[in-house]
Amino acid sequence: MSAALPDSAPNGREAEVQAAAERLVEAFASNDTARYFACFSDDATFVFHTQPRPLSLEAYKALWQQWQSEGFAVLGCRSSAAHVSLYGEVAIFIHDVATQLYLDGQEQHLQERETIVFRREDGRWLACHEHLSAPSLS
Secondary structure (H helix, E strand, O other): OOOOOOOOOOOHHHHHHHHHHHHHHHHHHOOOHHHHHOOEEEEEEEEEOOOOOOEEHHHHHHHHHHHHHOOOEEEEEEEEEEEEEEEOOEEEEEEEEEEEEEEOOEEEEEEEEEEEEEEEEOOEEEEEEEEEEOOOOO
16 A cells, blocks of 8 residues: 655646635634634534644534633734645645734744645535644654
8 A cells, every 4th residue: 555645737726726725724813703704614524733633523623612701802813834745636735833812811922833634525625624733842
């Protein structure tokens, strides 16, 4: 069994994935709940270093709503060092993310690394998996 290699020829699909990722980050950065969650497929899963187990889309929406009821708000988010790998109708987007949040009564600045798996559905690239990690200390 051989591992799939990313498509090497640059093409419009890579730009489409990059644009989908930018829409997702912009919706998150602007604290626009409806626009943010519209970037995900109905069967999306989430792994966050701050949560004890993976979350479904519905579980993440419920957690988001709980956070917001406790005063959580995204104040800003900046993506850098982005990389896109294409595998047919699936794409992997990796980036570093700097986020400003209002949480627990105070502003917090986070530096994390994120992998988002996109899947092409009905002509759109939707995120079907997101994995947020704390950056390495090394």
